[in-house]
Amino acid sequence: SYCSRIIGTGSHLPDQVVTNEQLAETIDTSDDWIVDRTGIRERRIAREGETTSVLAFQAAENALEAAGISAKDLDLVIVATTTPDNTFPSTATKVQAMLGMEGGAAFDIQAVCSGFVYALAVADNFIRAGQAKTVLVIGAEVMSRILDWSDRGTCVLFGDGAGAVVVQAEEVGAGEPVGILSTHLHSDGKLRDLLYVDGGPGTNKQVGHLRMLGREVFRHAVTNLASVVVEALSANGYTQSDIDWLVPHQANKRILDGTARKLGLREDQVVITVERHANTSAASVPLALDEAVRDGRIQKGQLVLMEAMGGGLTWGAALVRW
Ligand code: ACO
Known part of the structure; x- marks a missing residue:
């Protein structure tokens, strides 16, 4: 039987930093209020053309490099996102193509902020069931695209970015579970x-x-x-x-x-x-x-x-x- 190991991690953030002071120039808020209620001081905001698939792809490349494997070793890509590039096809299939994968399967998971944990659970179960050997799990979002930038109660809370892990099957050994x-x-x-x-x-x-x-x-x-x-x-x-x-x-x-x-x-x-x-x-x-x-x-x-x-x-x- 198999268990799943995380063999590499990666991430990617848009380079544009937006501080609380910058937000306070356009909406009725302050650095003090935001820091005091949320601990947030700044966030990254994607530029035009920097979509979820673009951030996801960069994080994926990072994670593959850390894992020391290439995209052709993957048999499944799961993207957790609530801000897909399009209603369909899934962002995961876009990332699959960007990675140059020729085979395998790809799909998105929608559980909003819990999406990555949900996607990791799905990857783990695919591996335990013997249906996949090496799975790329990505959480990627451009929350800035679904915010109401006139609503100070929500727009100050979110940012954009992507993270990824490579999960691989390993034979269950005799010792402590890993x-x-x-x-x-x-x-x-x-x-x-x-x-x-x-x-x-x-x-x-x-x-x-x-x-x-x-x-x-x-x-x-x-x-x-x-x-x-x-x-x-x-x-x-x-x-x-x-x-x-x-x-x-x-x-x-x-x-x-x-x-x-x-x-x-x-x-x-x-x-x-x-x-x-x-x-x-x-x-x-x-x-x-x-x-x-x-x-x-x-x-x-x-x-x-x-x-x-x-x-x-x-x-x-x-x-x-x-
Ligand atoms: N700047 C200044 N004042 C503000 C701002 C702002 N950005 N936003 C709201 N206010 C005002 C409100 O208008 C209100 O004013 P009023 O009393 O004159 O009506 C006052 O601040 C208090 O508003 P509340 O919404 O009651 O403030 P609260 O102390 O509850 O803090 C917050 C709001 C930070 C959103 C808090 O409720 C919270 O952290 N909730 C958790 C929600 C969360 O994190 N969601 C993320 C997604 S879910 C998840 O990931 C778990």
């Missing part, structure tokens, strides 16, 4: 109106804009995240004190602090990028993961917990022995 130990997914569609886009084929608008009841989302976030983390740990016989690194979805510094406090984790065990990236939806977990792998914080043998929550509501976690 790689992706388990994944845990949840959703509650009754709460879909807390966070949604008011456009799309089922509406009378085209792309539409992101709408959010921020307080309500916040309330559910800390509770759901803490509970899915505990679920992931206990499924593997671990407790909070076994965690080396928490790699959370980066929505808001207050949600991160609240979750860490609830779990009894120290701040220096939590990978935090929200002050520089803001909320990049499905890209935030792989962006944070890549940063902590590249700067040497995450080391082989450590226990890494990824978690996320987003529109749907959807939430989930993945526990990895690195």
